[in-house]
Amino acid sequence: MATMSKNSRKAVRDARRLARTHSNGILSTLSAEMEGWPFGSVAPYILDFEGHPILLLSDLAQHSHNIQRDSRVSLLAWEDEKSDIQQSGRVTIMGRAAVIEGDDALRDRYLRYLPQAQEYFAIHDFRFYKLAVERVRFIGGFGDIHWISGEDYCLPSASFDAQLIAAESGAVIHMNADHQDALIRYCRAHGVEEPAPRLVGIDPEGFDVATRAGRLRIYFDAPVRDAKGLREAFVRMARALDGGRDDLPGPVAG
Template identity: 50%
Template sequence: MTELGNEARRFVRGQHNGVLCTISQRIAGYPFGSVAPFILDAQGRPVVLISTLAEHTRNIVADPRVSLIVQPFTPDMQGAGRVTLVGRAERLESKDALGPRYLRYFPQAEAYLAMHDFAFYRIGPERIRYIGGFGKIHWIEAAAYLAGANHLAEAEAGILDHMNREHSDALFEYCRHFHGATPEAVEMIGIDGDGFDCRADGRVLRFDFPQAIVDAGGARQALVEMVQQCRI
């Protein structure tokens, strides 16, 4: 089951928009869905930036039970994989730890982040519904999904700075080799135990590590091996 949990977590890491479902207070007992951009923390828990004035925030304050459905935008929505994370949302008291990471993925949200009525809410999953394709349908326990916790959060900013300043050539090679893309500008914006993300001409591209890593040393080795693979 841990293998399925890792697969589901890797799937979610490749997406950055979902539908957040809360329990409506205005229409008692009914589900309320809203579009929700999100990032993941080191363990793979979704984090959303929402306003205290928003309907879904009022719902969460009254009842923290939520679900987040994550699915890529494709012509065949039912044929694509998808994940629904069911859990509880909790407000994070500070924006400092995750603010820089959130803005790397959503730079357009800078004004929202600066407003006092916006705060981060993190969803702690309790069960995960993973549909990986036709006939591949599973319920996954939270422990299996969260098994890929890593220690890259503190090292992330340094790794990104190093790669963007010293190894921009490698970033272009990653784009070409793994995505068939030849962008004019590319920047690494995030790295975690399962892979990393680059913004290439405004589009976020996901790069998966062949094996999960847990620290900066493992990240360096994985990045070097991927460059070597590009140059074969």
């Protein structure tokens, strides 16, 4: 990405931001029933720390049968604020989907973003899939059209420490339990008045807060690499807002 133009770097950032801001997409697979035909279905998703979509799919679903035969898929997400969808930003993420083992941390993270999926975990035929990004088509608006490689779109795994992933769950729990006043201030600083905000997830670029108006995406002033960097980012934000005290995620405080 170091050799990319300023406009291209902005497109990469905006594409990833759009994908992170939304949770519903259109999953397109290649039909196993009708050879060579595209098959579209609705698909809730979350993104992992690098930016790869994670989906929870039933083995009984047609798109799962299609993926088992041909793993090439695309996932389309778009802004839904504008009445004319042609004027809305949208991102199509193309890659190969594969089953991954879902541990407790992934399940908890998925449910924080998509709590309505709780009942699916009682049904044994649902499994997590990772869409490994190979290419992205991003349209930011009229004339703002880009092809982006998967390598440029995704955050390199080397750009953050595994310690940051391990710190996320505890940080979320601690902030929601002990520092809701800070979350209220964070929301207010971004134009949202929310008396009961709920932090749902953290990643190297920022964090997501559930509000009555929908999910609010808040970005750090610079990407964080590890638990120490996460602590420092929250400290800076807390100090910047109304002279507030330092609000730190629990497992990275101290």
